[in-house]
Amino acid sequence: MYALQTIIVQMKSEAIQANHRELADYLETVVDLPRLLASDQDETEAIRQLIMDAGQIDRLSVNALDAFDEEEPPY
Secondary structure (H helix, E strand, C coil): CHHHHHHHHHHHHHHHHCCCHHHHHHHHHHCCHHHHHHCCCCCHHHHHHHHHHHHHHCHHHHHHHHHHHCCCCCC
16 A cells, blocks of 8 residues: 555656646545555545545546445446
């Protein structure tokens, strides 16, 4: 999960350098997701909120919230 977070941080940095503000904002929103997923605590609500926040920036993330709320993954 730490490696995934490192990738997100690097992508955000590159988005900022390339002046892709919307992508940088989106990546800033999801940068904590790997940490929350790896936590020993129940971070369900924090993860759900993070996905909702990401959906405010990128409408395609709305599908992610539906997937998160599924009882079982479809695969």
